[in-house]
Amino acid sequence: MHGSCEVFMSASYKEDIRALKLFAEMEEANFDALMRGAYVQNFPPRIDLIHEEHRPDFLHVVLTGSVDLYTSWNGRESSMATVRPISTFILAATINDLPYLMSARTLERSRIALVSSKDVRQIFSKDPAFARAIVTELAQCYRSVIKNAKDLKLRTSLERLANYILRQQARTASTEFDLKMEKRRLASYLGMTPENLSRAFKGLEPYGVKVSSNHITITDPEDLARFAKPNPLIDDHTT
Amino acid sequence: MHGSCEVFMSASYKEDIRALKLFAEMEEANFDALMRGAYVQNFPPRIDLIHEEHRPDFLHVVLTGSVDLYTSWNGRESSMATVRPISTFILAATINDLPYLMSARTLERSRIALVSSKDVRQIFSKDPAFARAIVTELAQCYRSVIKNAKDLKLRTSLERLANYILRQQARTASTEFDLKMEKRRLASYLGMTPENLSRAFKGLEPYGVKVSSNHITITDPEDLARFAKPNPLIDDHTT
DNA sequence: GCTATCGATTGACATTTGTCAATTATTGAT
DNA sequence: ATCAATAATTGACAAATGTCAATCGATAGC
Numbered sequence: 001m002h003g004s005c006e007v008f009m010s011a012s013y014k015e016d017i018r019a020l021k022l023f024a025e026m027e028e029a030n031f032d033a034l035m036r037g038a039y040v041q042n043f044p045p046r047i048d049l050i051h052e053e054h055r056p057d058f059l060h061v062v063l064t065g066s067v068d069l070y071t072s073w074n075g076r077e078s079s080m081a082t083v084r085p086i087s088t089f090i091l092a093a094t095i096n097d098l099p100y101l102m103s104a105r106t107l108e109r110s111r112i113a114l115v116s117s118k119d120v121r122q123i124f125s126k127d128p129a130f131a132r133a134i135v136t137e138l139a140q141c142y143r144s145v146i147k148n149a150k151d152l153k154l155r156t157s158l159e160r161l162a163n164y165i166l167r168q169q170a171r172t173a174s175t176e177f178d179l180k181m182e183k184r185r186l187a188s189y190l191g192m193t194p195e196n197l198s199r200a201f202k203g204l205e206p207y208g209v210k211v212s213s214n215h216i217t218i219t220d221p222e223d224l225a226r227f228a229k230p231n232p233l234i235d236d237h238t239t
Numbered sequence: 240m241h242g243s244c245e246v247f248m249s250a251s252y253k254e255d256i257r258a259l260k261l262f263a264e265m266e267e268a269n270f271d272a273l274m275r276g277a278y279v280q281n282f283p284p285r286i287d288l289i290h291e292e293h294r295p296d297f298l299h300v301v302l303t304g305s306v307d308l309y310t311s312w313n314g315r316e317s318s319m320a321t322v323r324p325i326s327t328f329i330l331a332a333t334i335n336d337l338p339y340l341m342s343a344r345t346l347e348r349s350r351i352a353l354v355s356s357k358d359v360r361q362i363f364s365k366d367p368a369f370a371r372a373i374v375t376e377l378a379q380c381y382r383s384v385i386k387n388a389k390d391l392k393l394r395t396s397l398e399r400l401a402n403y404i405l406r407q408q409a410r411t412a413s414t415e416f417d418l419k420m421e422k423r424r425l426a427s428y429l430g431m432t433p434e435n436l437s438r439a440f441k442g443l444e445p446y447g448v449k450v451s452s453n454h455i456t457i458t459d460p461e462d463l464a465r466f467a468k469p470n471p472l473i474d475d476h477t478t
Numbered sequence: 479g480c481t482a483t484c485g486a487t488t489g490a491c492a493t494t495t496g497t498c499a500a501t502t503a504t505t506g507a508t
Numbered sequence: 509a510t511c512a513a514t515a516a517t518t519g520a521c522a523a524a525t526g527t528c529a530a531t532c533g534a535t536a537g538c
């Protein structure tokens with residue numbers, strides 16, 4: 001499939017997955033059963049992993065690289081989220097055995113673990129610790145999307161960009177950083193066109209944002225924050 | 240509180256709540272324990288039930304009436320969802336014991352059951368059937384918000400309105416119906432201003448939409464659908 | 479190093495959406 | 509029924525955002 005290299009679950013991958021909150025507390029025997037029906041694949045960049053409307057045969061776990069969740073309608077396309085190691089995606093579809101609402105493609109070369117959806121559902125029914133972990137994870141995903149919807153509905157594109165930059169500042173704990181994706185994808189994620197993003201970067205210059213290629217420097221964080229008015233109930237994606 | 244009338248859980252309310260998928264399969268003893276720490280309140284219209292940033296002391300169940308979930312930032316406000324009987328709201332905050340991301344207010348006179356969040360979390364840990372039901376519910380809520388975000392990112396306001404009207408057509412199984420909320424709230428829900436909504440209704444006239452006060456008539460459903468291009472992965476809120 | 483390709487940027491312009499103010503319609507209270 | 513308050517509509521205008529075409533710039537393959 002896509003010329004990628006399939007390997008069965010090695011001990012090292014198993015450890016990485018076991019370290020995920022989602023799998024950390026479940027029974028050893030159940031975890032082993034899950035892993036027996038799982039495997040790991042390497043994918044080149046820009047490969048479609050799943051497509052919306054399809055049924056969820058596998059729960060995906062990003063081990064390395066990164067994955068873009070995107071969606072299309074009527075010839076338009078929009079990037080909805082980026083999944084980075086180590087976390088899962090499309091858990092909700094897997095659990096309720098319903099069609100994917102989003103497509104997924106690799107952004108860069110990525111190693112993905114594929115865990116049988118059927119196994120997940122079956123073990124979820126008999127392992128209370130796993131069920132609890134799934135609930136916590138789902139609740140967090142839900143809150144994340146709500147924050148996203150608030151960002152979209154309450155803010156202009158300039159404000160969304162300003163707050164995005166401040167979130168990156170918080171994430172990297174630094175006033176300068178490199179954008180981790182193409183600007184066109186960032187534009188799509190923020191709900192605007194690439195042209196508008198270009199102008200938005202210009203529009204933030206007066207508030208102390210310098211852009212050179214994909215390197216961002218925040219020269220005046222206070223000023224930027226005064227404009228962006230970040231709010232934990234929108235911008236803090238850890239709670 | 241708010242001059243409303245508090246009553247303890249009557250047998251009839253208990254039955255209504257027990258009939259909810261969320262509570263239907265759990266152990267009788269656990270359900271009774273939940274209900275012992277619960278009560279029912281009647282609220283007049285436009286009463287704030289909860290406010291974002293607050294901690295979730297109670298899981299709310301709408302028994303009659305309807306509740307608007309909304310959010311604010313920087314002086315702006317946006318309606319995010321309407322909760323109708325019989326269903327719960329703010330389950331995700333309750334489960335993870337995290338601050339509400341949205342505020343809630345009654346739209347009309349409503350009867351709301353309040354179930355102690357602490358009890359929910361405690362019984363969720365020991366009742367597997369309840370845990371499973373919570374997972375299903377959360378997964379559905381998550382998918383609902385994703386659909387909402389897709390609607391916002393992929394469609395213009397005219398398209399959102401057109402699809403909203405088609406969803407009401409499907410829900411009422413009729414080509415005419417009354418809007419269940421003020422137009423200003425509908426506008427906010429659809430992510431536009433009331434003025435823009437007025438014009439959007441006008442803009443749909445050529446596609447066979449007639450508006451008189453809050454009564455909508457679809458004279459040419461096929462034509463409207465050709466324009467709106469409804470898609471189950473955005474518009475079908477049952478899956 | 480050269481060139482083809484693709485993303486980023488820019489300018490001109492169109493469309494969409496929002497704002498403000500005035501007017502009309504509706505609703506609720508007396 | 510009347511009046512006050514609030515919602516809805518409309519017009520004129522402004523701001524935000526998108527579209528298209530041209531150009532610039534980075535980069536991968538040769």
